[in-house]
Amino acid sequence: MKLLLTDSGVRNASILAALVDLLGKPISEADALCIPTAGYGGPYADPGGPWRFVSGQAPSPMTGLGWKSVGLLELTALPSIDRDLWVSWVRAADVLLVNGGDALYLCHWMRESGLADLLPSLSDTVYVGLSAGSMVLTPRVGAEFVDWKPPTGGDRTLGLVDFSIFPHLDSPDCPENTMADAECWAAGIAGPAYAIDAQTAIKVVDGEVELVSEGHWKLFDPSS
Numbered sequence: 001m002k003l004l005l006t007d008s009g010v011r012n013a014s015i016l017a018a019l020v021d022l023l024g025k026p027i028s029e030a031d032a033l034c035i036p037t038a039g040y041g042g043p044y045a046d047p048g049g050p051w052r053f054v055s056g057q058a059p060s061p062m063t064g065l066g067w068k069s070v071g072l073l074e075l076t077a078l079p080s081i082d083r084d085l086w087v088s089w090v091r092a093a094d095v096l097l098v099n100g101g102d103a104l105y106l107c108h109w110m111r112e113s114g115l116a117d118l119l120p121s122l123s124d125t126v127y128v129g130l131s132a133g134s135m136v137l138t139p140r141v142g143a144e145f146v147d148w149k150p151p152t153g154g155d156r157t158l159g160l161v162d163f164s165i166f167p168h169l170d171s172p173d174c175p176e177n178t179m180a181d182a183e184c185w186a187a188g189i190a191g192p193a194y195a196i197d198a199q200t201a202i203k204v205v206d207g208e209v210e211l212v213s214e215g216h217w218k219l220f221d222p223s224s
Helices: 013-023 048-055 075-080 083-092 103-113 115-121 179-189
Strands: 002-006 031-035 069-072 095-098 126-130 164-166 193-196 200-205 208-213 217-220
Touching: 002 013, 013 126, 013 200, 013 208, 031 083, 075 103, 083 115, 103 115, 164 179, 179 193, 179 217, 193 200, 193 208
Parallel strands: 002 126, 031 069, 031 095, 095 126, 164 193
Antiparallel strands: 002 200, 193 217, 200 208
């Protein structure tokens, strides 16, 4: 997969240009599937959040970017749908738009639905994550981001990339997400980790990582 792991969606021209580059064609010619599932997890969930994401009414631009088409893929429904059918929907999409919310809840349903097993085979698909939608691809989220508790416990996620993500750096809506907080979090991760703000995204193609930013970010690398 080609990944664009954002903090808060496509918030600036640099992130938008990175998305178009990954797609290899204009947004108006691309078919999208949006995945709202993470918005239902965690103690602060409300039904309005997933609706705003799906409808394009959220402040984080994702579904409202002018796609050729937008479909809805709700992971909690997939176990009751014929697998060949929903897999055909995923394979036909140019891009997956994955909502924020609770990363561990999202991880659980990616595994339960079978989407987690499918993702590595989607070599031409662009994956755009928003907050938890980005964090779910990392090895761990860290104890600080454990709200919904998976049946297996812990803070492990899918590990499709080899770094972790501390989102919403210095956001006025997240006063606990300062750079000092990120440093403490990174010490517990014990692996490469990025702290990123709303104007930053991480682009990953064939394992090559590129930071796309009009804001600020920091790499914590215990090996350096």
